[in-house]
Amino acid sequence: MSARSGTQLVLLGTAGGAATYPVRGAGAVARSGIASALVVGGRVHLVDAGQGVTRQLTFADVGRQGPAHALSPLRAVYLTHLHSDHTMDLVNLLHCGYVQGWPDDGPVDIYGPGPRSALPGVPPPGPDERRVGADLGTTGFVGRLIDAFAADFDDRVSASHRAEPSTLVAAHDVLPPAGTPDLSEGVPSVEPWLVAESDDVRVTATLVDHGEMLPALGYRFDTAEGSVVFSGDTSPSPNLVRLAQGADVLVHEVIAARYAEWQFGPRPLTDRQERAAATVMAKHTASDQVGAIAAAAGVRTLVLTHLVPASVPSEHWREAVRGFDGEIVVGEDLLAIDLGR
Ligand SMILES: [Zn+2]
Numbered sequence: 001m002s003a004r005s006g007t008q009l010v011l012l013g014t015a016g017g018a019a020t021y022p023v024r025g026a027g028a029v030a031r032s033g034i035a036s037a038l039v040v041g042g043r044v045h046l047v048d049a050g051q052g053v054t055r056q057l058t059f060a061d062v063g064r065q066g067p068a069h070a071l072s073p074l075r076a077v078y079l080t081h082l083h084s085d086h087t088m089d090l091v092n093l094l095h096c097g098y099v100q101g102w103p104d105d106g107p108v109d110i111y112g113p114g115p116r117s118a119l120p121g122v123p124p125p126g127p128d129e130r131r132v133g134a135d136l137g138t139t140g141f142v143g144r145l146i147d148a149f150a151a152d153f154d155d156r157v158s159a160s161h162r163a164e165p166s167t168l169v170a171a172h173d174v175l176p177p178a179g180t181p182d183l184s185e186g187v188p189s190v191e192p193w194l195v196a197e198s199d200d201v202r203v204t205a206t207l208v209d210h211g212e213m214l215p216a217l218g219y220r221f222d223t224a225e226g227s228v229v230f231s232g233d234t235s236p237s238p239n240l241v242r243l244a245q246g247a248d249v250l251v252h253e254v255i256a257a258r259y260a261e262w263q264f265g266p267r268p269l270t271d272r273q274e275r276a277a278a279t280v281m282a283k284h285t286a287s288d289q290v291g292a293i294a295a296a297a298g299v300r301t302l303v304l305t306h307l308v309p310a311s312v313p314s315e316h317w318r319e320a321v322r323g324f325d326g327e328i329v330v331g332e333d334l335l336a337i338d339l340g341r
Helices: 053-060 090-100 138-148 150-160 238-243 259-264 271-282 290-297 314-320
Strands: 007-013 035-040 043-047 074-078 108-113 169-174 193-197 202-208 216-223 226-230 249-255 301-308 327-330 336-338
Touching: 007 053, 007 249, 007 301, 035 053, 035 216, 043 053, 053 090, 074 090, 090 138, 090 150, 108 138, 108 193, 108 216, 138 150, 138 169, 202 238, 216 238, 238 290, 249 290, 259 271, 290 301, 301 314, 314 327
Parallel strands: 043 074, 074 108, 108 169, 226 249, 249 301, 301 327
Antiparallel strands: 007 035, 007 336, 035 043, 193 202, 202 216, 216 226
């Protein structure tokens, strides 16, 4: 079979948070960690790299060249933010790509948020806040991943006679443009800005609102066959609505409106559980809120992903959506959607 020539969205993993919860009633089946592939002209633009992404890319085999070459079509990685459930298997992707076949026509670009301290008006951590101390953006994150696995990488380089892994990726810190209002009062209104552009795809970004996780990004991909927007993790975001105006497909995160009960069991909950649930709900978009966002953006298709908790049965998600008359797709691992239909 030949490589795909059109534009296709492939949901690689659809779990938000821990990706090890079995889907209720489905035995040992669990959703893979959050990751999506936009395939444009046979090349993969990966959005997030959650648990299992390398395995899922191999299963998806978008290049149709067999599993040994399943990673060769990778063109770029776009990280929406640096939470571990979005980045956990990036290093595995680097390792597997290095060993079993990485694109030969130049480095894989890895775009993602710049360091928090580069944002205007972000207050430094207070004295009571425990911090690891490092303030890494994507460039620092990728560099340290390679450093952390130096023993392995050095041996692979020696064995394969290939270039050092650091030369096979190009990491980029994505930050809002100069002049963006400061974030001292929360995420400000921003115009989408250009991140990357090539012959067949134009990528823009915006700031979304994911609580203390700063910066958190949403991405829009415009292609000749249509446009796809990825919300990343966010509470209902006016910036995201602006980014997604008129898009064909909006891939939006969602959390069960009854998250607390799904996560912790029937009420009453302990005080700690109630506070923890409220904190989580405040930085995500509930299943009964997401329809209004899709409607405000005027998108054709709403795809629900980053399902939290990942154990909630699929039928719940569709039934929970309110206020959107377009097509609703409940994300499933390895589900593919052709653009330009
Ligand atoms: Zn997150």
